[in-house]
Amino acid sequence: MAQPRADAPSKIILAESDLHRVVDRIAHQILEKTSGATGTVLLGIPTRGVPLAHRLAARIHAFEGVDVPVGSLDITLYRDDLRLKATRALGKTELPPGGIDGLRVILVDDVLFSGRSARAALDALNDIGRPSSVQLAVLVDRGHRQLPIRADYVGKNIPTALSESVKVTLTETDGADEVKLIGGLT
Amino acid sequence: MIKHLRSAADLDAETATLILDTAAEMAALSGREVKKLPALRGRTVVNLFYEDSTRTRISFEAAAKRLSADVINFSAKGSSVSKGESLKDTALTLQAMGADAVVIRHSASGAPHRLANWVDGSVVNAGDGTHEHPTQALLDAYTMRSRLGRLDGLKVAIVGDVLHSRVARSNVLLLTTLGAQVTVVGPPTLIPLDVAAALSEKTQVSFDLDAVLPDSDVVMMLRVQTERMQDSYFPSAREYSRRYGLDVPRLHKMPEHAIVMHPGPMNRGMEIAPEVADSPRSTIVEQVANGVSVRMAVLYLLLGGK
Amino acid sequence: MAYLLKGVSILGAAPTDLHISDGVISAEPAGQDAEVIDASGLVALPGLVDVHTHLREPGREDAETVETGSRAAALGGYTAVCAMANTSPVADTAGVVEQVWRLGREAGLVDVQPIGAVTVGLAGKQMAELGAMASSAAGVRIFSDDGFCVADPKLMRRALEYVKAFDGVIAQHAEEPRLTEGAQMHEGEVSTRLGLTGWPAVAEEAIIARDVLLAEHVGSRLHVCHVSTAGSVEVLRQAKARGVRVTAEVTPHHLLLTDELASGYDPVFKVNPPLRTRKDVEALRQALLDGVIDVVATDHAPHAVQDKECEWSYARPGMLGLETALPIVLSVFGPKWELIADRMSIAPARIAGLDSHGGDLTRAGTPANLTLVDPAARWVVDPAELASRSRNTPYAGHTLPGRIVATFLRGEATVLDGKAVK
Incomplete structure (x- = not known):
C-alpha cells in the first residue's frame, strides 16, 4: 500500500472534542447492544486499540457504573503480511484475570481498513481461548475491505481514496487526540 | 534487523x-x-550440529517449532558430516533444500562466519x-533482567575458564553493550x-574471587574442564576448587540480592558446590526455560520479516 | 638468442642499451639478429632469487608442480627459487632432491635449487644424510625442516656444526612447538576476540635467541626463515652486532598484512608464522631497510581449494607469493631499486650459494639472469589469472604497482610481454 509522503497535505477529520464524543457514542452503543455490557471483555489491538479499549471501559463505567475487564491482544505474529515488511517488534498480549472463555469479546482497534488485522485478531483469539462471541469496535472505518469483515461499532465512517491514509493519534501514545486524513487530492 | 547472529558483537544495545x-x-x-x-509458518530452520549438545539443539528446536517453522535436524552423527563432507558442501546442500535459517554448532571457532x-x-x-x-549470552542477560530488573549498571562477575x-566471550560483549560492569575472574x-x-x-x-564477590550482583560460574589440568593451567581440581569454586561460605559473601548463574553442564563440586547450585539464589533452571523464549525471539526477529 | 634492451634503466639509473648474447651481458651489440626490445621506462633488476618456495612436487601436484611453480616464479621476475623440503616424500635423501632438481631443469623457467631436510621425514629425531644431498647433482646448500622447527637443541647444534664441512647453512623455522600447540593465529587482541588459539611471538623469539647462541658457540652459519615479530628483529640486531653469522628473511605478507585480517575467518589469511600486528610490520620494514633482515623470501605456499575453503582451524597455513612479491615490496618501499636488488636477488643468491644469480648487470660477462619491471604499471590481482596451480593469494582484488614485463634466464627469455614463453 503506497503511503502518502510525510509532507503530504492533511486534513483534520476529528478534532479532540469530536474524538471524545465519538468514543462516548461507541460506549453507549456497546451498553445498548450488550444489555449493559455484562459478560463482556474489551481487548485492544496494539498500539492504539489498547488506550481506546481503556477509554471505552472508563466511559462505560462513568455511564452505568459497570466495570468491564480490559486486555490487549497483539496480532503481529498472526499477520498475513509479516513477510512483506521488515520485522516488527511485538506488542503486548495481556488477558484480564478472568480470561475470555465463555465471554463476549469486543476487539477494539483505531482504524478498520482491509480487514486483515481483524482476521489476524480472530486467529490470535482462537489460540488463547474460546469466547462465546466476538465483536469489533473501531474508531474509524475508512472502507476498502479485502475480507468479509464488518465492524459492530463504528465511531466514524470516513470515505477515503486508496492514495490517502488515516492517521489516528491519541494522548496516551502520541500526545494529542486527533484523526487526520493525509494525502490524496484536497 | 540484522541478518545473522554470529557474534554478540553483531548486536547493538537497541x-x-x-x-x-x-x-x-x-x-x-x-x-x-x-x-x-x-x-514462521512455511519457513525452514536447519539445526546443523557438529557437536553433541542435546540441550541447545532441543532448545532451538522447541523455539522454531513453537513459531511453526519446519525443523530439520542435521547432526554430525548418522549423516554425511561424519563421512567427512566439507562444511561448504553441506552448506550448498542446505542451500538447495531452501533453508531459511541455519543454526550451527561447531567445534571450530568462526564456522558460522564461514557458513554465512x-x-x-x-x-x-x-x-x-x-x-x-x-x-546463551542473550538468555543470561534475559535471566538477569527478569531477576534483578535491569542490566544497566549491574555488576557481573564471570568466573573460571x-x-x-564461548559463553564468557559472548557475555562480556553483550553485557557491556547493555551497560553492565563485567569483571572476569x-x-x-x-x-x-x-x-x-x-x-x-x-x-x-581479577584473580581474587573473594575480593570480587561482595560487590557483585551476578556471579556467573563457568564450566571448567578437568583436562585443563593436564595442560598445566592449574595444578589440581582441588586447588582450583579452593581458589575459584563457589561454595557456601563464598555464597554468603555475596550481597543478599545477588544471583548465581551457570550455563551448564555443571561440574558439581568443582566450580560450584551442590548446595549453591540448588539454592534459591541460583537461576540455573530458569536459564534453561528462558533459553526457548530468547531463541524464539531471535528466530522471529531474523526470519519474521522481509 | 641475442637481445638488445633499448633504453633500459638498470636499477633506476639513466636509460641505456643492454646487450645480451651467449647467455651473458655483453659489452658489444650482438649484431643484426638480436631481438630488439623497447625497454624505455622499464627497470632492469638482477633476476630475483627466492630462498623459500614450496613447489609441492612430489606429493601435492594438485596444489603446485615444479613446472607451474617455476612459471609463477618467472612471471614474478625470479630466475632462481629454492624449493623447500616438506614434500611427500620428504626431500631428505639425495634421490628426492635430485628428482626436484631434474624437474626444475626440465621445466627450464627458473633454476630450481632444492633445499634438503635437516632431519629424516622432518620428524626432528634423526639427522638426514645432509652430506649425500650436498654432494648430489642438486648440490644442496640450504637445509631446513621448514613447516617444523628443529626444536631439539642438541640436534640443532649438531646440524649447525655438521654442515660446515660443505659450507651448508641451516634455515630454521623458528617455532617453539610446545608454545604453539593448537595455534591458529597471532596471540593477541584479535585471537582473544576470535576465540582462536594464539601463536605467541615469544615462541619464535625464544628459538631465534637460542639458535643465534648455538651458532655463535659452534661458529656456524644460521639462516632464520620468515621472521615475523619485532622481538625477533631485536634478537637478530643484537646477534649481528656481536658478529654472529646469522642471516634472516622476511616475507612480503609480513611486511604488509596484519592479524586483523583474520576477523572474517577467511583462511586465505592463515599462514605460519601468522600475520602479526602493525607494530611488528613496522619493525620488520625497518629491519629490512637496516639490513638486520637480509632478504625478502616469499614462503610461496600453494594449497588446493579444499584446504582453504573450510573452517579456519582446519585450513592449511600458507599463501601464494611468487607473482606478487616484487609488487608488494614496491608498494611498501617505493622504487628503491638498489635495496630491492640487494634484498631480493643479490643477498638471497649469496645465502643460497647461487653464484650465477644476483650479478652486476653493468658488467660484461655477468650471466644474463635478469628481469624487466614496468614500475608505472598497476594491476589488479585476480586469483584466476595467476600461473600458480593454486588460488590462495591474500591480495585478491588489490591494485598493485609494478608489472614484470620480461625475465631472462641465462640469456633466454622466460617471460616476454608479461607472458611466460612456455
Whole structure:
C-alpha cells in the first residue's frame, strides 16, 4: 500500500472534542447492544486499540457504573503480511484475570481498513481461548475491505481514496487526540 | 534487523534490547494452552550440529517449532558430516533444500562466519569452538533482567575458564553493550592476556574471587574442564576448587540480592558446590526455560520479516 | 638468442642499451639478429632469487608442480627459487632432491635449487644424510625442516656444526612447538576476540635467541626463515652486532598484512608464522631497510581449494607469493631499486650459494639472469589469472604497482610481454 509522503497535505477529520464524543457514542452503543455490557471483555489491538479499549471501559463505567475487564491482544505474529515488511517488534498480549472463555469479546482497534488485522485478531483469539462471541469496535472505518469483515461499532465512517491514509493519534501514545486524513487530492 | 547472529558483537544495545523485549512477549505467550504461533509458518530452520549438545539443539528446536517453522535436524552423527563432507558442501546442500535459517554448532571457532558466505539464509551461532555462544549470552542477560530488573549498571562477575569459554566471550560483549560492569575472574592462566582490549575496554580482570564477590550482583560460574589440568593451567581440581569454586561460605559473601548463574553442564563440586547450585539464589533452571523464549525471539526477529 | 634492451634503466639509473648474447651481458651489440626490445621506462633488476618456495612436487601436484611453480616464479621476475623440503616424500635423501632438481631443469623457467631436510621425514629425531644431498647433482646448500622447527637443541647444534664441512647453512623455522600447540593465529587482541588459539611471538623469539647462541658457540652459519615479530628483529640486531653469522628473511605478507585480517575467518589469511600486528610490520620494514633482515623470501605456499575453503582451524597455513612479491615490496618501499636488488636477488643468491644469480648487470660477462619491471604499471590481482596451480593469494582484488614485463634466464627469455614463453 503506497503511503502518502510525510509532507503530504492533511486534513483534520476529528478534532479532540469530536474524538471524545465519538468514543462516548461507541460506549453507549456497546451498553445498548450488550444489555449493559455484562459478560463482556474489551481487548485492544496494539498500539492504539489498547488506550481506546481503556477509554471505552472508563466511559462505560462513568455511564452505568459497570466495570468491564480490559486486555490487549497483539496480532503481529498472526499477520498475513509479516513477510512483506521488515520485522516488527511485538506488542503486548495481556488477558484480564478472568480470561475470555465463555465471554463476549469486543476487539477494539483505531482504524478498520482491509480487514486483515481483524482476521489476524480472530486467529490470535482462537489460540488463547474460546469466547462465546466476538465483536469489533473501531474508531474509524475508512472502507476498502479485502475480507468479509464488518465492524459492530463504528465511531466514524470516513470515505477515503486508496492514495490517502488515516492517521489516528491519541494522548496516551502520541500526545494529542486527533484523526487526520493525509494525502490524496484536497 | 540484522541478518545473522554470529557474534554478540553483531548486536547493538537497541537490537539486543529488542530481542530481550520480544523474548519477554514470547515467554508470556508460552504460558497459553496453544503454544504454537504461526509467525514462521512455511519457513525452514536447519539445526546443523557438529557437536553433541542435546540441550541447545532441543532448545532451538522447541523455539522454531513453537513459531511453526519446519525443523530439520542435521547432526554430525548418522549423516554425511561424519563421512567427512566439507562444511561448504553441506552448506550448498542446505542451500538447495531452501533453508531459511541455519543454526550451527561447531567445534571450530568462526564456522558460522564461514557458513554465512555459502548460504543465502540467516546463520545463527549456537556455539563455535572457543569463540562465542551469543544466544546463551542473550538468555543470561534475559535471566538477569527478569531477576534483578535491569542490566544497566549491574555488576557481573564471570568466573573460571574465560580463555576457552564461548559463553564468557559472548557475555562480556553483550553485557557491556547493555551497560553492565563485567569483571572476569579466574587463575591468570585462564584469563586471556588482552581480554579488555579484545572485547571491551570496560572489562575488569581479577584473580581474587573473594575480593570480587561482595560487590557483585551476578556471579556467573563457568564450566571448567578437568583436562585443563593436564595442560598445566592449574595444578589440581582441588586447588582450583579452593581458589575459584563457589561454595557456601563464598555464597554468603555475596550481597543478599545477588544471583548465581551457570550455563551448564555443571561440574558439581568443582566450580560450584551442590548446595549453591540448588539454592534459591541460583537461576540455573530458569536459564534453561528462558533459553526457548530468547531463541524464539531471535528466530522471529531474523526470519519474521522481509 | 641475442637481445638488445633499448633504453633500459638498470636499477633506476639513466636509460641505456643492454646487450645480451651467449647467455651473458655483453659489452658489444650482438649484431643484426638480436631481438630488439623497447625497454624505455622499464627497470632492469638482477633476476630475483627466492630462498623459500614450496613447489609441492612430489606429493601435492594438485596444489603446485615444479613446472607451474617455476612459471609463477618467472612471471614474478625470479630466475632462481629454492624449493623447500616438506614434500611427500620428504626431500631428505639425495634421490628426492635430485628428482626436484631434474624437474626444475626440465621445466627450464627458473633454476630450481632444492633445499634438503635437516632431519629424516622432518620428524626432528634423526639427522638426514645432509652430506649425500650436498654432494648430489642438486648440490644442496640450504637445509631446513621448514613447516617444523628443529626444536631439539642438541640436534640443532649438531646440524649447525655438521654442515660446515660443505659450507651448508641451516634455515630454521623458528617455532617453539610446545608454545604453539593448537595455534591458529597471532596471540593477541584479535585471537582473544576470535576465540582462536594464539601463536605467541615469544615462541619464535625464544628459538631465534637460542639458535643465534648455538651458532655463535659452534661458529656456524644460521639462516632464520620468515621472521615475523619485532622481538625477533631485536634478537637478530643484537646477534649481528656481536658478529654472529646469522642471516634472516622476511616475507612480503609480513611486511604488509596484519592479524586483523583474520576477523572474517577467511583462511586465505592463515599462514605460519601468522600475520602479526602493525607494530611488528613496522619493525620488520625497518629491519629490512637496516639490513638486520637480509632478504625478502616469499614462503610461496600453494594449497588446493579444499584446504582453504573450510573452517579456519582446519585450513592449511600458507599463501601464494611468487607473482606478487616484487609488487608488494614496491608498494611498501617505493622504487628503491638498489635495496630491492640487494634484498631480493643479490643477498638471497649469496645465502643460497647461487653464484650465477644476483650479478652486476653493468658488467660484461655477468650471466644474463635478469628481469624487466614496468614500475608505472598497476594491476589488479585476480586469483584466476595467476600461473600458480593454486588460488590462495591474500591480495585478491588489490591494485598493485609494478608489472614484470620480461625475465631472462641465462640469456633466454622466460617471460616476454608479461607472458611466460612456455
